[in-house]
Amino acid sequence: MALASFQVQLQDSLPDLWRYAFSLTRDRVQADDLVQDCVERAIRKQKLWMPGRPLKPWLMKMLLNLFRNSRAAGRMRQTLPLDERIADTAARADDDSRLELVAMARALERLPDDQREALLLVVVGGLEYGQAARALGIPVGTLMSRISRARAKLRKWRSESELPPVRSVP
Amino acid sequence: MSADKPMQTVNDDLLHAYADGQLDGRERDMAEAFLAANPDKAAEVADWIRQNAALQALFPAAEAERQVRHLPRPGAGLSANSNWPPILRVAAMLALMAAGIGGGWFARGVIEQGATLAEADIVREAMAAHTVYASEVLHPVEVSADQETHLVGWLSRRLGAEIVAPDLSGAGFALMGGRLLPAGDGPAAQFMYEDGRGRRITVYATGGSPGLLASFQFEQDGRVMGIYWQDEDLRYAVVGELARDELTDLATRVYRQLI
DSSP states (O other): OOOOOHHHHHHHHHHHHHHHHHHHHOOHHHHHHHHHHHHHHHHHTGGGSOTTSOHHHHHHHHHHHHHHHHHHTTOSOOOOOHHHHHHHHHHTSOHHHHHHHHHHHHHHHHSOHHHHHHHHHHHTTOOOHHHHHHHHTSOHHHHHHHHHHHHHHHHHHHHHHHSOOOOOOO | OOTTSOOOSOOHHHHHHHHTTOOOHHHHHHHHHHHHHOHHHHHHHHHHHHHHHHHHHHSOHHHHHHHTTTOOOTTSOOOOOTTSOHHHHHHHHHHHHHTTSSSTTSOOOOOOSSOOOOHHHHHHHHHHHHHHHHTOSSOSOSEEGGGHHHHHHHHHHHHTSOOOOOOOGGGTEEEEEEEEEEETTEEEEEEEEEETTSOEEEEEEEEOOTTOOEEEEEEEETTEEEEEEEOSSEEEEEEESSOHHHHHHHHHHHHHHTO
């Protein structure tokens, strides 16, 4: 199957790029900036993209590096308070779902960076495993193990939060 | 999961792929049959699917679509005005590109493959070059900053990739000049900068392995600190006897200008 042109693929990738940027930064303004930088970079580096390869993994890889470099340089703003961050989303949800979303947002923050980046790249960024592994520069086996460990932790934390509070024994 | 590799058994990788909707019909049937016979595993996989749903809800696709939906309207006032909200500037860039104006700003030479150093060697070479030349009083650079155009053109030709001497004046560092250096089997470019207090830093660039991107890595040797990274065509290092925060700020300026 012939792949669409650079521009068409770039445009088609924008929503998922933005979502991945938002999931990494948890901040809409920073997500905008990341996507902006990523697109500028991709256009300037267009000659280095190999036509015939899907563009989205290449873009995701660029976006992730931009994100990591900003974070290393301390350029990321202090993230907003959790409730404010998910307010827009959760306001429309009922109480149970809202609690679940808040719990998930908290749990995400506790995950190690490499596991969070891998899980979100697949679930939110919408990459297939092979593409996600290439974007992260790791073998597929490593990707699977990061995703698996992330899911095991999320599951464990969730079941812990459902336990009744521990009572101290007199 | 690819259809050309037959799965012999149902393992966790296949079940993750099931939860992520990455299976074809036959594999999906296998996974479902397995889950029907293994309730414990089925509960775990149901939990993964629930996690996915929560993540999808936290970072909704609909919002992303809204955020980028202004895109692009070729023909409608197309200058990439920096006062525009970022996402509109993306639209303008895409429109420019559609009009065939953008994209080819930097005609690049073909990067030679293979003539590259191992990752960690880059920063060591850069630190060695810095240590040797930063202390030179008479000849810290081969071509001085007053011939910047010549310097940049020369180094770009030798590296086989368009390079610029980043402007670090915002951080108080002025370009002194640069030189060409050997790096492994290939060439490397060194730019040297100095601030008002006489402190010098090196910006170093050499050929990379295309497609291997790396984010900032830090290296310290005594008082000399180095930061290196790899972008789409070159590998870079910024070196100096500076505190980590200050050097990181400089590396970020370099990185952003070389975008």
